[in-house]
Amino acid sequence: MNLMFKPNTAKQTMSLGRSFVRNSGIVGRTFASATRQSPIDLKPEEVHAEIDINLSTQYRDIENGKLNLDGRALITYYDGGNMNFKSYHTTSEWQSLQFHFHAPSEHTIDGKYYDAEMHMVFQGITHKEELAVVGILFEACEDAPKDQFLESLQLHKLAQPSSETEIAHASPGNLFDRVGSDENFHYQGSLTTPDYDECVQWFVFDKPLKVPPSQIKDMEEFWSDMNCEGCVQGNARHLQTVGSRVIHKVKHTCKGRVS
Numbered sequence: 001m002n003l004m005f006k007p008n009t010a011k012q013t014m015s016l017g018r019s020f021v022r023n024s025g026i027v028g029r030t031f032a033s034a035t036r037q038s039p040i041d042l043k044p045e046e047v048h049a050e051i052d053i054n055l056s057t058q059y060r061d062i063e064n065g066k067l068n069l070d071g072r073a074l075i076t077y078y079d080g081g082n083m084n085f086k087s088y089h090t091t092s093e094w095q096s097l098q099f100h101f102h103a104p105s106e107h108t109i110d111g112k113y114y115d116a117e118m119h120m121v122f123q124g125i126t127h128k129e130e131l132a133v134v135g136i137l138f139e140a141c142e143d144a145p146k147d148q149f150l151e152s153l154q155l156h157k158l159a160q161p162s163s164e165t166e167i168a169h170a171s172p173g174n175l176f177d178r179v180g181s182d183e184n185f186h187y188q189g190s191l192t193t194p195d196y197d198e199c200v201q202w203f204v205f206d207k208p209l210k211v212p213p214s215q216i217k218d219m220e221e222f223w224s225d226m227n228c229e230g231c232v233q234g235n236a237r238h239l240q241t242v243g244s245r246v247i248h249k250v251k252h253t254c255k256g257r258v259s
């Protein structure tokens, strides 16, 4: 996950995000006392089923947005997503801040890396100091149809080292509808970029979305020559120890698009 500090408000994220990426020198720092770092390997056979945890999300279409490429970040600031998280008797509300990409994936399933991973980042409304991230894994497949959401971001128009493209129209709701799974791995984790704050509720879809190799290539090219410190490859952080954490399977109902 690519968020370089713990935000207090969406506005603060908007104003500080990019400069923080440039100015931070704390890359690859170690955490002697860290117990909930991300990403991790998600092992289906070790997952605990939880019947009383439920997640629902919905997304407003993007009109006249921007996609920014700045070093390690390929990011769109986006406040059109809402999340509702019910855990037993408590309900919390969340609002999206931004989404961004990693190639290859940061999380693995049963030790397997996927070709890319998108992180939709939410900030707690009920618990302002917490973040939640919904992760979608992408897998290159020759026969897969082009994904319209990725296509609308026009990744091929971006150029290193720093640039920005206009997004005329894009529908994150359509992307989530296409994932074809309503199950997420859920665990307590951290940011995957400095300062690696342990403030993230992670939700990662249990099945990858298949897209043509050309759409993966658009993402890989940004980081193919970059050897980010602390990364296994590209801009994906090394896997972290699961430790005593429990990974749950939770139901994710995507309500699709909101007008």
Ligand SMILES: [Zn+2]
Binding pocket: 001, 002, 003, 100, 101, 102, 119, 192
């Ligand atoms: Zn990320």
